[in-house]
Amino acid sequence: AQSVTQPDIHITVSEGASLELRCNYSYGATPYLFWYVQSPGQGLQLLLKYFSGDTLVQGIKGFEAEFKRSQSSFNLRKPSVHWSDAAEYFCAVGARLNYGGATNKLIFGTGTLLAVQP
Amino acid sequence: GAGVSQSPSNKVTEKGKDVELRCDPISGHTALYWYRQSLGQGLEFLIYFQGNSAPDKSGLPSDRFSAERTGGSVSTLTIQRTQQEDSAVYLCASSLGIAGELFFGEGSRLTVL
Numbered sequence: 001a002q003s004v005t006q007p008d009i010h011i012t013v014s015e016g017a018s019l020e021l022r023c024n025y026s027y028g029a030t031p032y033l034f035w036y037v038q039s040p041g042q043g044l045q046l047l048l049k050y051f052s053g054d055t056l057v058q059g060i061k062g063f064e065a066e067f068k069r070s071q072s073s074f075n076l077r078k079p080s081v082h083w084s085d086a087a088e089y090f091c092a093v094g095a096r097l098n099y100g101g102a103t104n105k106l107i108f109g110t111g112t113l114l115a116v117q118p
Numbered sequence: 119g120a121g122v123s124q125s126p127s128n129k130v131t132e133k134g135k136d137v138e139l140r141c142d143p144i145s146g147h148t149a150l151y152w153y154r155q156s157l158g159q160g161l162e163f164l165i166y167f168q169g170n171s172a173p174d175k176s177g178l179p180s181d182r183f184s185a186e187r188t189g190g191s192v193s194t195l196t197i198q199r200t201q202q203e204d205s206a207v208y209l210c211a212s213s214l215g216i217a218g219e220l221f222f223g224e225g226s227r228l229t230v231l
Binding site: 006036043046049090110 | 160220223
């Protein structure tokens with residue numbers, strides 16, 4: 001069964017600084033990987049996803065993430081954080097079905113709460 | 119509607135009562151998920167429906183929890199004999215399956231007194 005670890009519960013960065021949120025997964029094969037963001041009082045929104053191919057994926061709002069198989073990681077990065085990026089970020093891993101089809105059960109990490117200082 | 123709709127948005131109940139939470143997925147989405155979000159616990163997988171296949175119930179925490187999906191569309195999550203530890207936000211999501219992206223509803227906040 002797949003699992004996800006987000007080692008940082010809470011991170012504070014200054015506006016304009018770079019950001020990296022860590023995500024490590026456990027899965028016996030190449031997983032599907034996702035980052036979701038949950039802003040205060042809002043639902044979860046997909047930032048980006050990795051299925052196959054280029055291991056550096058670009059997402060919305062200037063975010064990117066890199067899949068590193070050797071490290072079982074899928075860290076989220078942004079070169080310059082904006083105050084509106086303050087939110088909770090969730091990494092998720094999905095298992096591939098036997099016929100290489102869609103994700104089924106998506107397992108989420110416990111989230112990283114990002115605070116942005118002016 | 120265009121998105122995943124959940125009702126009620128808020129539910130306060132007394133310990134021992136049964137509750138039903140409803141989810142209307144995006145039309146045409148074959149996959150439907152229920153998650154529970156508690157403070158500091160992240161999103162806990164509860165159950166997953168995919169088309170006409172048997173649901174994956176491996177995340178249901180006890181036999182007090184059950185869910186059904188009628189006609190491949192609307193889903194109801196039922197919690198019997200609610201306990202205080204059931205207090206959480208229950209999130210529903212749907213997806214096309216092949217694309218894999220989950221679209222989430224706003225959630226149903228359950229408070230058990």
